[in-house]
Amino acid sequence: MRNGTRILLTCCCATAAFARDEIKRDFQQTTALPAGRMLRVVHSLGNVTVRTQAKAELSVQAAIHCSAGRAEEARIFCGQIQIRVDESPTGVVVRTQYPHTDGFTGWRNLSYSVSLDITMPETAPLELRNRFGAVTVQNLHAAAKIDNGNGRVTLLNGRGRQRIDNSFGDVEVRTNEGDVTVVNSNGMVTASDITGTLEIGNGFGDVRVSNIGRGLTIHSGNGKVDVEHVTGISQISDSFGDVRVWDAKAGVTVRNQNGKVEAKEVTGSADLSTSFSTVNFSRMGKDVTVRGQNASVTGAGVGGSVNAETSFGVVDLREIKGGARVIAGNTEIRLSDIEGEVYAKTSFAGITVLSAGGPITVESANGSVTAVPKPGPCKPVSLATSFAPIRVTVPPNAGYNVTGKTTFAHIHSAVEMTVSGDISAEQITGKIGSGGCELRLMNQNGGIDILKSR
Amino acid sequence: MIFQCSDLERALRTPELLPEMRAHAARCETCGRQLYLWTEISRLAPELHREWESPFLWERIRSALAAEASSRRPSPAWRWMLAAAAVALFAVWLARPWQSGSARDLLTDAALQEVQQTEAAYTHSIDRLSALAAPGLQQSPSPVAAVYREKLVLLDSAIADLKANAENNRYNGYLQAELASLYRDKQKTLRDWLTQNAKRN
Numbered sequence: 001m002r003n004g005t006r007i008l009l010t011c012c013c014a015t016a017a018f019a020r021d022e023i024k025r026d027f028q029q030t031t032a033l034p035a036g037r038m039l040r041v042v043h044s045l046g047n048v049t050v051r052t053q054a055k056a057e058l059s060v061q062a063a064i065h066c067s068a069g070r071a072e073e074a075r076i077f078c079g080q081i082q083i084r085v086d087e088s089p090t091g092v093v094v095r096t097q098y099p100h101t102d103g104f105t106g107w108r109n110l111s112y113s114v115s116l117d118i119t120m121p122e123t124a125p126l127e128l129r130n131r132f133g134a135v136t137v138q139n140l141h142a143a144a145k146i147d148n149g150n151g152r153v154t155l156l157n158g159r160g161r162q163r164i165d166n167s168f169g170d171v172e173v174r175t176n177e178g179d180v181t182v183v184n185s186n187g188m189v190t191a192s193d194i195t196g197t198l199e200i201g202n203g204f205g206d207v208r209v210s211n212i213g214r215g216l217t218i219h220s221g222n223g224k225v226d227v228e229h230v231t232g233i234s235q236i237s238d239s240f241g242d243v244r245v246w247d248a249k250a251g252v253t254v255r256n257q258n259g260k261v262e263a264k265e266v267t268g269s270a271d272l273s274t275s276f277s278t279v280n281f282s283r284m285g286k287d288v289t290v291r292g293q294n295a296s297v298t299g300a301g302v303g304g305s306v307n308a309e310t311s312f313g314v315v316d317l318r319e320i321k322g323g324a325r326v327i328a329g330n331t332e333i334r335l336s337d338i339e340g341e342v343y344a345k346t347s348f349a350g351i352t353v354l355s356a357g358g359p360i361t362v363e364s365a366n367g368s369v370t371a372v373p374k375p376g377p378c379k380p381v382s383l384a385t386s387f388a389p390i391r392v393t394v395p396p397n398a399g400y401n402v403t404g405k406t407t408f409a410h411i412h413s414a415v416e417m418t419v420s421g422d423i424s425a426e427q428i429t430g431k432i433g434s435g436g437c438e439l440r441l442m443n444q445n446g447g448i449d450i451l452k453s454r
Numbered sequence: 455m456i457f458q459c460s461d462l463e464r465a466l467r468t469p470e471l472l473p474e475m476r477a478h479a480a481r482c483e484t485c486g487r488q489l490y491l492w493t494e495i496s497r498l499a500p501e502l503h504r505e506w507e508s509p510f511l512w513e514r515i516r517s518a519l520a521a522e523a524s525s526r527r528p529s530p531a532w533r534w535m536l537a538a539a540a541v542a543l544f545a546v547w548l549a550r551p552w553q554s555g556s557a558r559d560l561l562t563d564a565a566l567q568e569v570q571q572t573e574a575a576y577t578h579s580i581d582r583l584s585a586l587a588a589p590g591l592q593q594s595p596s597p598v599a600a601v602y603r604e605k606l607v608l609l610d611s612a613i614a615d616l617k618a619n620a621e622n623n624r625y626n627g628y629l630q631a632e633l634a635s636l637y638r639d640k641q642k643t644l645r646d647w648l649t650q651n652a653k654r655n
Contacts, residue, residue, distance in 0.1 A: 020563050020625070045619075045626065046559075067560040067625050101622040111625030113559040132619065132629060150616065150632050168612055168636070186608065186639070204605055222601055240601055258598070 021071035025078045027062035029085045037091035038125040039118075044096065046114040047151070048130050050137040052122035059119040060085055060094055066112045077110050091125075094118065125160075134169070143178075152187075155180075161196075170205075179214075188223075197232065206241070224259075233268070242277075251286075263288075269304065278313070287322065296331075305340060323358060332367075350388070364388075368446075373398070375453070378437035386444040393451045399433035402450070406443035413450035459485045466492060561625045569630045576637040583644035590651050602647045609640045 033039060034056050041048060062083045068074035080099040085092060096114050115133070120126065126144040128135060134151040137144055141159040151169045155162060158176040163183075170188045173180050179196035182189050185203045195213040206223040209216065215232035218225055225236055225243040234252045236243055242260040245252050251268035254261050261274045263281040272279050273291035280298045281288055287304035290297050296313030299306060305322030308315055311329040323340030326333050332349040335342055341358035344351045350368040353360055357374045364385035371383055375395040383390050394400065394415050404411045410425045419430040432439070432450075441448045462485060465475035479485040561569065591599055591606075613636050620629040 022560055045623065046628070065559045109624075111560050111623050113623075113626050113628060115559070132616075132626075132632065150612075168632070186605075186612075204608070222605070240598065 020067050020069065021074050022065065022067040023071060023074040023078045025064040025066075025081075027064060027083045028060070029083070030057060030059045031085055031087075031092060032056060033058040033092050033121050033124055035121070035123060038127060039091055039120050040088070040093045041116070041118065041126070041128040041130070042093070042095045043114070043116055043129070044131040044133070045098070045112065046096075046116065046133045048116045048118065048128060048133060048135045050118045050120060050126065050128070050135075050140065052139045052141070053119050054122060056121045056124075057119075058085075058092055058094075058121070058124075061117040062096070063115045063117075064112070065114070066110065068110045073110065077112065081112065081114060083114070083116075243274075279310075351385075372453075380438045380440075382438065382440040382442075384440075384442040385446060387446055389447045389449065390441050390443050391449045391451060392439065392441060393453050394432055394439075395453050397433065399436035400431070400439035401435045401437070402428060402430050402432055402439045402441070404428040404441040404448050404450070406441075406446060406448050408445045409443065409447040411441075411448040411450075414452045415450050417450070459488065462488055462492075559627055561627050561630065565627075566625055566630070569634070572634060573637065576634070576641060580637065580641055580644065583641065583648065587644050587647050587651075591647055594651075598650065599647075602643060605643055606640065609636055609643065612636055613640070 066074040066078035082097040131149040138156040143160040173191040175193040197215040203221040210228040216234040220238040237255040239257040256274040267285040269286040275293035290308040292310030300318040328346040336354040339357040345363040347365040368388040372393040378398040479489040
């Protein structure tokens with residue numbers, strides 16, 4: 001009991017000893033801001049909230065907080081903080097001015113902050129600068145330029161061209177009729193329901209974007225990029241972060257490094273590149289171009305053609321309405337259900353082409369080649385490799401003019417063939433059926449099998 | 455003496471009172487039941503008695519007593535720290551610096567003390583992480599290392615800027631929160647680099 005009393009007493013004494021006086025002073029001023037005039041706000045060390053009204057009137061409210069060892073000191077200091085509302089040739093300027101608080105001015109052990117609450121005409125342009133505080137602007141139907149540092153910026157229900165510069169804080173733009181530009185560093189950027197174009201530059205932070213009415217440009221560094229529902233052309237660059245694009249109604253270009261690229265349901269053409277990661281696309285409306293370095297490429301369901309180049313990563317393409325041109329190095333290529341022409345080239349890995357509707361050309365080295373053309377009218381097939389087998393399955397009722405050649409291995413055909421010229425195990429010339437399309441099979445140190453379709 | 459049930463324990467310790475107690479128990483049902491229980495315990499307890507060898511028991515008791523004695527020795531530093539912690543907790547609770555809103559725009563002394571302690575802990579952690587990360591980070595020619603270096607430079611510059619501002623506005627809660635956020639970011643960046651570097655190696 002005695003101990004408890006002692007602790008309580010100690011706490012009370014300590015609290016009393018820690019007592020620090022805090023003063024709050026309110027500021028309020030209303031002034032006219034006629035149509036066509038702009039509002040400039042220069043503030044720091046506190047939040048700024050901007051609301052709008054139909055009236056051509058500006059209302060500024062400030063909550064000024066000061067604390068010091070003595071109440072009198074805090075009161076005097078608070079009294080010296082000025083919120084200036086001045087008319088300028090272009091409109092009205094609201095400026096927060098703090099007394100100097102360095103050691104030479106006599107102000108010590110003081111602390112302070114000012115939060116501004118502004119109500120302005122909804123059609124007046126806004127230029128706002130703030131540091132060390134959050135900024136919120138809502139329902140502004142005019143252009144805004146917000147320059148903030150060390151604080152979150154939120155822009156809601158805007159109309160007009162908006163520009164936001166920020167550092168060390170997140171930026172959120174929700175609903176804007178007009179173009180938006182956001183330049184941020186070290187913070188997340190979120191933008192949704194923008195009817196105009198959207199341009200985002202961000203370093204060291206994720207970007208999340210949805211429902212963009214026109215063009216989209218994102219330059220990101222070291223952060224994830226997530227894009228959904230874009231009507232205009234999208235151009236995205238990133239590094240060290242994954243990029244995901246879903247439901248784009250126009251063309252998409254993604255340049256990434258050291259991060260995944262994923263594109264889904266892109267109506268327009270797509271140009272995708274990355275390194276040291278993966279590219280994945282599906283349900284694409286038009287042509288797809290992929291450039292990868294040390295990157296695997298996977299794609300399915302493309303309305304146009306696919307042109308892919310990569311190295312040290314598997315290429316797997318399926319259900320392509322157009323052609324597929326794939327150049328890879330040191331990696332496997334798998335292509336199936338390709339309606340158009342196929343060209344595939346790699347080394348030190350196998351190439352498999354299944355159900356190809358167009359001409360097939362394969363150039364490989366040190367890797368097996370398997371080709372199965374689609375049944376129907378014949379298309380030329382040219383397969384070449386070395387140190388690995390070639391297997392081609394001939395569709396039923398297809399006619400080919402066959403030329404086959406290998407070294408240090410045999411040619412075997414399960415399909416009936418009319419042979420002409422010299423007959424040897426390493427070389428063959430002849431016709432399958434009544435001939436027609438060229439079937440050219442070239443190998444070195446690897447066998448050739450001509451198989452019958454089941 | 456007017457015997458009551460509350461006198462039972464005293465009577466059990468005093469043989470002179472036993473006859474009177476027994477007489478009372480014969481008339482009183484409550485006391486009779488209690489006396490019966492005590493008598494049964496006294497009868498059965500000796501049968502339950504067991505003995506076994508325990509050569510180290512006394513040594514353990516002695517060392518435990520010695521340890522307890524030393525922990526009871528007055529320790530001004532320890533007491534001061536306990537008191538400081540109690541005061542800080544109490545003052546922080548009173549101040550409730552975690553509450554948002556204008557009421558907490560400015561910190562109290564106790565809250566500032568808490569913040570400074572947290573900052574010191576972060577600085578300590580960051581120093582240790584920096585010492586671990588520095589050799590690999592500075593020497594690595596990889597683009598990833600370049601990105602981490604760039605981010606750390608950016609964070610260091612922002613921390614210096616914030617500290618300069620907080621120097622003359624120490625009780626500003628926003629500045630202190632931002633500073634803490636930057637320290638967190640720097641700590642995370644160093645940790646991420648170390649994790650990534652470990653994976654690569």
